[in-house]
Each structure stands twice: as C-alpha cells, then as structure tokens.
Amino acid sequence: MLLELDRVNAYYEKSHVLQNVTLSVDAGEVVALLGRNGSGRSTTCKTIMGLVVAKSGTIRFKGQEITNKSPFALAQMGIAFVPEDRRIFPNLTVGENLRLAALAGRKGAWNEKRIYEYFAVLGERKDKPAKLSGGEQQMLAIARALVANPDIILLDEPMEGLAPLIARSVEEVVRGIRAEGNTILLVEQNARVAMSLSDRGYVLSNGRVMASGTIAELEADEATMHRYLAV
Amino acid sequence: MRRTEGLPSYPRRERLPAIHLTLAQLTDQLVNGITLGMLYILVALGLNIILGLMGVINFSHGSFFMLGAYLMYQFNGLIGFWPAILLAAVLVGLLGMAFESVLVRPLYRRIPEYTLLLTFGTALIFAQIVRRVWGDDAVRVDTPPYIPDSINIAGLAFPFYKDVFLVLLTVVILAGVWLLLNKTNIGIIIRAGTRDAEMVKILGINMPLMFTVVFGLGSLMAGLAGALAAPIYAIQPSLASEWIVLTFVIVIVGGIGSFWGAIVGGLLIGILTSLMALLWPPAVEMTGYFIMGIILLVRPRGLFGVEGLFE
Ligand SMILES: Nc1ncnc2c1ncn2[C@@H]1O[C@H](COP(=O)(O)OP(=O)(O)OP(=O)(O)O)[C@@H](O)[C@H]1O
Ligand SMILES: [Mg+2]
Numbered sequence: 001m002l003l004e005l006d007r008v009n010a011y012y013e014k015s016h017v018l019q020n021v022t023l024s025v026d027a028g029e030v031v032a033l034l035g036r037n038g039s040g041r042s043t044t045c046k047t048i049m050g051l052v053v054a055k056s057g058t059i060r061f062k063g064q065e066i067t068n069k070s071p072f073a074l075a076q077m078g079i080a081f082v083p084e085d086r087r088i089f090p091n092l093t094v095g096e097n098l099r100l101a102a103l104a105g106r107k108g109a110w111n112e113k114r115i116y117e118y119f120a121v122l123g124e125r126k127d128k129p130a131k132l133s134g135g136e137q138q139m140l141a142i143a144r145a146l147v148a149n150p151d152i153i154l155l156d157e158p159m160e161g162l163a164p165l166i167a168r169s170v171e172e173v174v175r176g177i178r179a180e181g182n183t184i185l186l187v188e189q190n191a192r193v194a195m196s197l198s199d200r201g202y203v204l205s206n207g208r209v210m211a212s213g214t215i216a217e218l219e220a221d222e223a224t225m226h227r228y229l230a231v
Numbered sequence: 232m233r234r235t236e237g238l239p240s241y242p243r244r245e246r247l248p249a250i251h252l253t254l255a256q257l258t259d260q261l262v263n264g265i266t267l268g269m270l271y272i273l274v275a276l277g278l279n280i281i282l283g284l285m286g287v288i289n290f291s292h293g294s295f296f297m298l299g300a301y302l303m304y305q306f307n308g309l310i311g312f313w314p315a316i317l318l319a320a321v322l323v324g325l326l327g328m329a330f331e332s333v334l335v336r337p338l339y340r341r342i343p344e345y346t347l348l349l350t351f352g353t354a355l356i357f358a359q360i361v362r363r364v365w366g367d368d369a370v371r372v373d374t375p376p377y378i379p380d381s382i383n384i385a386g387l388a389f390p391f392y393k394d395v396f397l398v399l400l401t402v403v404i405l406a407g408v409w410l411l412l413n414k415t416n417i418g419i420i421i422r423a424g425t426r427d428a429e430m431v432k433i434l435g436i437n438m439p440l441m442f443t444v445v446f447g448l449g450s451l452m453a454g455l456a457g458a459l460a461a462p463i464y465a466i467q468p469s470l471a472s473e474w475i476v477l478t479f480v481i482v483i484v485g486g487i488g489s490f491w492g493a494i495v496g497g498l499l500i501g502i503l504t505s506l507m508a509l510l511w512p513p514a515v516e517m518t519g520y521f522i523m524g525i526i527l528l529v530r531p532r533g534l535f536g537v538e539g540l541f542e
Contacts, residue, residue, distance in 0.1 A: 049433060075435030087430040089423045096419050103416055104435025148435060 001060075002027045002183060003048070003079075003152055008057035008067075010047045010207075017043045019207045020057070025152060030184045032194040032215075034229055035204035041187040042084055044204070045154040048185075049081045050074050062151065076104055078151035084160060084187070086141040088130050095126040097140055098147055105148025109180070115143045119173075135166035142173060152183040160189060171197070191229045195219060203228045258387060260505045262394045266463075268501020269401035273456035274474055275481040276408060276493045277449030283425040283488030285442055286343060287335060290350035293475025294357035295450045299323045299457025300466045301365055304372050307461075312375045320455035327450020332443050339442075354471060361468045369465035393463045400459070405494065408452075412490060421445060425488050480519040484526050486536020495534055 003025040010018035017040050025031045033041045046052040048059055050071045059067045066074060075081075089097055098112055116123035119139050125132070132140060138158055145153045158174060159167040174197055178184060188194035194201065195215045203211040203224060211224045218225065278292045302319035310318065334353065338345045374392045381388040382395055389395055412418040420441055424431045432438045457470070464470070481500050485492025504518045514521075526534060 051429070051433070070439075071429070071432045072435050072437050075433060081433050083430075083433070087427055087433075089426050089430070091426055092419060092423055096423075099416070100419050100423055100431065100436070101434045103420070104437075144434065 001025065002062060003185070004058075004060045005044070005048070006058045006060070008044075008047060008054050008059060010043055010052050010054055012043075012052075017052075017207045018047060018054075021204075021207070021209055023202050023209060023212070025183060025185050027151070027183055028181050029200060030178050030186055030198045032198035032201035033185060033187045033204060034191060034194055034201050034218075036228065037189075039204040039228075040207040041204055042156055043207070045081060045083075045156050045185070045187065048074075048154060049079065072104065075148065075150075078106070079154065080145035080148055080150035080152070081154045082141045082145050082156060082158065084156040086137045088132065088137045088140055090129065090131050092130055093127055094122050094130045094132070094140060097130050098122070098143060101144035102147045105150075108149030110146045110149050112147060115147050119143050133166075134162050135170060138162065138170050139173065142170075142177070146177065146182075152185065153177075154185045154187075156187045157189060158186075159193065191225065255387070256509055257506070260509045261502060262389060264502030264505030265498065266393050266397055266501075267505060268498040269398050269405075270456045270460050271474075271478060271481055271501050272405065272494050272497030273401055273459075274453045275478040275485070275497050276405070276490070277452035278478050279482045279485070279488065279490075279493050280421065280425075281446055281449045282482065284421055284428065284445055285335075285339070287346045287446075288343065288350070289449075290347065290475060291330070291354045291357060292350075292449070292453055292478065293471040293473070294354045295323050295327060295453035296457040296460075296474045297361060297466075297468065297471040298326070298357065299454030300461040300464070300470060301361055301370075301457075302454070303458035303461040304365070304370050304466055307372050316455070316458040316461075319458040320451050323454025323457070324447045324451030327454075328443050328447035330450070331446035335446070336439070336442070354475070358468050358471055361471075365466075367468065369467040371465060372461040374462045397459055397463075404452075404455070409490065417441075417444075477519055480523045482533075484523050484533055486533030489533070489535035492533055492535030 001024040005021055005023050007020040007022055008018055009016065009020060021040070021044060023031070023044075033044060035041050043052055047054050050066075050069050050073075054067050057067070058065055061074075061077060061079065064077075066077065071081075089100070092100070095112075098115060102112060116126065121136055122140055122143055125136070130137075130140065142155070142158065145155075155174065158170050162170060171193060174184070174186070178197060186194060186198060188197070195218070198215055200214050201212065201218050202209050203218070205228045210228055211218065211221060213221075274292065274296050278289060281287055281289050281292070299319050302322055303315050306315035306318050309315070330353070334349060335346055338349060378396075379391045382391045383389075384395075412421060420431060420436055424438065424441065428438055477500065481493060481496040484499065485494070485496030500519045500522060503522060504515060507515045507518045530536075
C-alpha cells in the first residue's frame with residue numbers, strides 16, 4: 001500500500017473529529033472519501049498532511065511511518081494536498097504560483113511547460129496576478145499539485161462551489177489525470193460524481209469509517225448510501 | 232545717545248531671516264531628511280518583512296540597529312572603516328538568526344503578544360549590555376580621511392558621506408532588496424509566505440528555515456543601517472528605542488507588508504521630521520505621530536497596505 005492510516009485519532013480542542021480512522025490507498029488507485037458536511041473528510045486530509053495532529057494511530061507512506069511529520073517534509077516525500085479553499089496566492093502571478101509549487105517538487109512527467117499546454121487558461125494568464133475565478137483557481141490548485149510530480153494527490157472537494165458547467169470541466173481534468181495513472185485520495189460531496197471517478201471508497205460519518213469497498217459494492221449498499229450520503 | 236551704538240535700528244519686519252538664507256536651510260534640511268529617511272527605510276523594511284512574513288512584532292529590531300552602530304565603532308579601530316561596517320552588519324544578521332531560532336521560534340504557535348513581550352524584554356537586555364560594554368555616554372566614529380568632507384552640486388556644498396554616498400548606497404541596497412523580492416525564488420517564497428505561510432509549507436518549502444533566513448536578512452539590514460549611520464549620529468543606548476518607535480510608525484504609515492510603503496513612509500517621515508526641526512523645533516518629536524494619525528484616519532491600513540503584499 002502506498003498510503004495507510006491505522007486507527008488514527010484527531011481532535012480540535014476537545015472535539016474528537018477523527019475516531020480510529022483506518023484506510024489505505026494503493027498506487028494507481030483513486031479512492032473516494034465520502035460523507036456529509038462535517039464528517040471529517042477534510043480533517044483526514046489535513047492529518048495525513050501533518051496540518052492536524054494525530055493524537056494516536058499511525059500513518060504510513062511508502063512503507064515509512066510519517067505520522068505528524070511536518071508538511072514540507074511530507075510534500076518533499078511525494079504527497080500533494082489541494083485544500084478545499086484552494087489557497088492560491090493572489091499577490092503572485094499565475095506563473096509564480098506554479099513556480100513556487102515546482103521549487104520543492106520532483107522531476108517527472110509534469111513540468112511548467114506541459115502544465116501550460118494542458119491548462120490553456122493558465123498559460124494565457126501566466127504573467128498576470130492570480131486573481132482568478134473559482135474554476136481557474138481550482139485548475140491552478142490542481143496544476144500546483146501536478147507540477148511537483150507527487151506520488152499521491154489529496155484532492156479536497158475540487159468541484160465544490162463551482163457553477164455546473166465549470167464543475168464539469170474540473171471533473172474532466174480529474175478524470176484526465178486519473179487516466180494517466182495518478183494516485184488520488186478524492187474528497188467529494190456528490191456521491192454519483194465521486195463514484196464515477198473512483199475505484200474504491202470510504203464512507204465517513206462523525207469521524208468514523210462507516211463503510212468501505214469498491215464502488216460497485218458501495219453503490220449496491222443502498223441503506224448506507226442513504227444514511228450517510230446525500231444521494 | 233540712548234541708542235546702542237553701531238546697531239542700526241531696522242524696521243522690525245526686516246530683521247526676519249532673509250529669504251535666500253531660508254532657502255539654503257530648507258535645502259539642507261531636505262537633504263538631511265532624505266538621508267535620515269533612507270536609513271529609516273533600511274530599518275523599517277526589515278521590520279516590515281519580518282512582521283509581514285512571520286507576524287512577529289520585533290521590538291528588538293531597534294536594538295539590532297543600535298548594535299550595528301556600536302559594533303562598527305568597536306571594529307573600526309581594529310580592522311578599518313569598510314570592513315568594520317561589513318562585519319558589524321554580518322554579525323547582527325547572524326545574531327538575528329540565532330535570536331529567531333532560539334527565542335522566537337518556540338512562540339510562533341502562541342498568541343502574538345508573547346513574541347511582543349519577548350522582544351520588548353530582550354530590547355531592554357540589549358540596552359543594558361550596551362551600557363555595560365560601551366558606557367552610558369555617546370561614542371563617535373569618524374569617516375576615514377580619504378573620504379572628502381563635502382562635494383559641490385549645483386553650487387551647493389553637500390556633506391559627501393552623509394548626503395551623497397549614503398543616499399546612493401541605500402538606493403542600491405533597496406534596488407537589491409526589490410530584485411530579491413520580485414525576481415528570485417526566495418522572493419516568491421517570501422511574498423507567498425506573507426499571504427499564507429502554511430500553504431507555502433504544504434508546497435514543500437522548508438518554512439522554519441526560511442523564517443530564520445528572513446529574520447537574519449531583516450536584522451542584517453538593521454545592523455547595516457546602524458553601521459552606516461555610526462559616523463553621522465551620536466552612538467548611544469537611546470538609539471534603539473528612538474529608532475524602533477519611528478520605524479514602527481513608518482511601517483504603519485506605509486502599510487504592513489508593503490515594500491513601497493516602507494520607502495514612501497520612510498522618506499515622508501525623514502523629510503518632514505527634518506523640516507520640522509527648521510520650522511518649529513518643539514514639534515520635531517511629534518511629527519511622525521502626527522503624520523501617522525492623519526494617515527490612519529484617511530487610510531486605516533496605511534498608504535500601501537491595501538491588498539498587495541510586497542507588490
Ligand atoms: N479548525 C477547526 N476547529 C474546530 N473544529 C473544526 C475545525 N475544522 C473543522 N472542525 C469541525 O470538525 C468536524 C470535521 O470537519 P471537516 O472539515 O473535516 O469536515 P468535512 O467532512 O471536510 O466537511 P465540510 O468540508 O463539508 O465542512 C466538523 O464538525 C467541523 O465543524
Ligand atoms: Mg471539508
């Protein structure tokens with residue numbers, strides 16, 4: 001397994017947000033993290049990335065224990081995190097945003113040139129300040145992850161808050177990078193979209209893993225789907 | 232005669248200073264103000280970058296300026312004028328790096344008031360150390376004999392080191408800082424970190440190391456300003472508190488995190504303070520606060536502190 005969480009517990013102050021979360025992602029897989037608002041999906045990503053402390057449990061990446069390592073060390077090891085609020089630097093140009101992400105990244109299939117070919121919108125705005133629309137911000141956020149040539153991308157609700165048409169194009173981008181064999185842990189609100197993009201899934205509720213399995217298995221389990229997801 | 236001999240009695244009006252004299256004085260004070268402003272900028276810019284990137288209100292920044300001047304004084308006799316300036320600046324930079332990694336770093340996760348208290352306390356300690364080592368009285372440094380005293384520009388004589396060399400050198404240094412911030416990868420990291428340091432870390436940048444480096448650079452600039460100022464101001468322990476307060480005023484006037492804000496703020500305060508010394512000496516000390524008050528009323532984030540950090 002590329003990434004494994006073993007009975008991870010995390011807290012915000014006193015509230016116990018991740019409760020014995022166990023999950024794994026294999027190389028080349030797209031794994032969906034499903035659940036309603038506030039179920040702990042973003043916190044799972046943040047805990048993997050070292051942004052939220054895991055009070056107990058272990059996280060392993062490429063066979064090495066990485067629990068509570070610092071975010072920059074994890075990024076250098078090959079984990080990319082695209083947060084739900086995207087966190088583009090608006091005071092930098094689009095090109096500088098990308099350059100920054102490439103600085104500590106690794107060499108590989110993606111470089112700045114290829115990014116600009118793949119994301120034409122970004123190429124056009126390369127030298128302009130990154131004051132972008134929601135869809136463009138998301139493209140740039142994904143591009144920043146790709147340009148580092150990571151082993152896994154933690155992708156937190158990439159389609160959230162976008163107009164349907166724009167959301168579709170972001171979805172196609174995710175489908176495209178999946179087709180290239182990238183490994184993704186995908187947080188997605190919309191179960192149908194998540195299912196169509198993923199190989200396997202975990203269903204979170206109140207910080208616990210309530211169900212897991214292949215997409216076909218999860219889709220067949222209508223009771224769970226109704227109970228824990230917005231379908 | 233009851234009138235005093237030899238003193239012709241002029242009508243009162245004519246005893247006011249003649250216009251040409253005022254103009255010369257004005258130019259003088261204007262140039263003084265520019266020199267002072269340029270040094271303010273060097274100190275304020277370091278303070279501002281540290282505040283913008285790390286959120287640390289470094290009350291010891293003025294002490295680094297003061298230490299730069301004292302170290303320059305100390306080494307001047309040993310290794311000569313220019314090496315002394317360089318060594319003083321570098322030592323203050325290294326001190327800044329040690330200061331950040333040992334004292335400030337454990338406090339980043341705490342409330343900002345902690346670093347404020349810490350750096351305020353260390354400023355008091357630095358002042359005491361300086362009194363112990365170099366005494367309460369002012370010391371002074373002379374420029375080397377081969378540096379001309381003054382230079383004629385358009386028929387006016389300007390002190391060479393203070394008003395020509397220093398101003399040109401600081402312009403060069405500021406251009407270098409601008410290039411560093413805008414044209415290098417370190418500059419991208421600093422500008423991005425000023426917005427969202429955690430996201431920079433998520434992108435794989437070793438931010439703890441960057442914090443130490445940037446703190447060191449900011450301190451180096453303060454130390455360099457102090458060393459360069461050593462030959463023109465009385466070197467005394469009160470330098471630290473005078474300069475920290477004024478450079479804070481400049482940062483607030485210019486806008487937190489703004490490169491151009493520090494420059495415009497520094498020149499504004501430097502020049503207006505100098506002119507005030509001519510126009511109404513009792514108000515000199517108040518000038519900076521007065522400007523700050525007016526600007527904060529009109530623009531609460533300072534002149535350039537709107538959105539773009541280091542733009
Ligand atoms: N910084 C924080 N401090 C305190 N509580 C938080 C914080 N962030 C999230 N929480 C709480 O922790 C729980 C899990 O939040 P999380 O962000 O992981 O949810 P999520 O599944 O990503 O849902 P969504 O993104 O729709 O909010 C929620 O109850 C949320 O209110
Ligand atoms: Mg979330």
